[in-house]
């Protein structure tokens with residue numbers, strides 16, 4: 001069992017969300033966990049962290065690290081690691097998370113594994129490489145290991161035994177802000193009212209087969225309370241923003257249900273959705289490779305199949 005420090009760079013106003021809870025669960029696979037949180041957490045958040053097994057919560061005191069890009073965050077996390085002496089550090093696999101992981105690896109002389117899709121208690125990390133064509137296992141040989149973990153690597157469940165975390169402030173090292181890039185303004189993306197793509201329990205995704213009309217995709221998503229996703233063919237065509245792209249160069253999703261419509265299931269699309277619990281594919285071509293990964297397939301025109309599904313779901317929910 002390795003004591004593990006979980007880094008949480010975002011605490012949503014409404015409390016811990018699926019991404020944070022999955023990271024805590026991933027940390028618990030390795031051993032007892034503490035958490036380094038970039039903003040001062042509320043009492044409710046500290047309680048929630050305890051319910052998910054966090055024994056100590058480290059904060060940067062009065063410093064506000066959320067207003068900076070990664071360099072001061074990495075410097076502070078290294079200071080926390082010096083104090084907490086963990087055997088492993090777990091971060092999310094976002095662009096920022098991976099950069100912090102790299103910087104931390106240099107500072108701690110620690111081995112770094114990114115793109116982790118599963119962890120084992122002995123520190124073995126599993127990742128899929130070359131757009132999901134191969135699965136590899138890797139293990140860090142240095143005393144400290146840093147893991148950047150993808151969504152869906154662990155189930156967001158409370159710890160079997162809750163903890164009452166102590167909250168400790170660790171100062172941001174002197175000079176960490178000296179040459180740091182500060183965020184001067186943020187503009188919130190307009191909210192669609194649909195769940196966030198990477199957090200949604202259900203995703204309805206459309207591809208080139210939509211021919212630019214995402215209406216049936218959005219209608220079905222709204223009937224199911226789902227998020228909308230897209231293939232790169234659809235985002236490259238400008239039919240929908242790149243924020244919705246699922247795949248190797250888009251977002252990784254791991255919902256309970258992924259409905260793929262008018263998508264051929266190329267290996268790069270698969271890389272972002274193959275860990276979905278159930279995959280339903282709607283495609284007019286019975287030979288489409290998407291049916292090889294689908295649990296349930298419908299050969300048909302999405303403009304006929306999806307509206308029927310939407311109507312039936314609405315009727316049953318009425």
Ligand SMILES: Cc1cc2nc3c(=O)[nH]c(=O)nc-3n(C[C@H](O)[C@H](O)[C@H](O)COP(=O)(O)OP(=O)(O)OC[C@H]3O[C@@H](n4cnc5c(N)ncnc54)[C@H](O)[C@@H]3O)c2cc1C
Nearest residue numbers: 207208209231232233247248249250262263264269284302
């Ligand atoms: C380096 C690299 C990175 C990439 N990253 C990504 C990525 O992150 N995500 C991603 O998705 N792709 C990515 N791609 C692109 C990927 O290789 C495919 O080109 C892309 O996924 C194809 O999108 P598509 O399935 O929508 O289009 P197509 O492959 O053209 O498939 C369209 C499908 O729609 C079906 N269809 C057509 N009309 C209908 C209809 N009316 N009803 C039902 N079905 C219909 C067709 O039978 C077909 O199977 C990447 C490629 C490269 C080289």
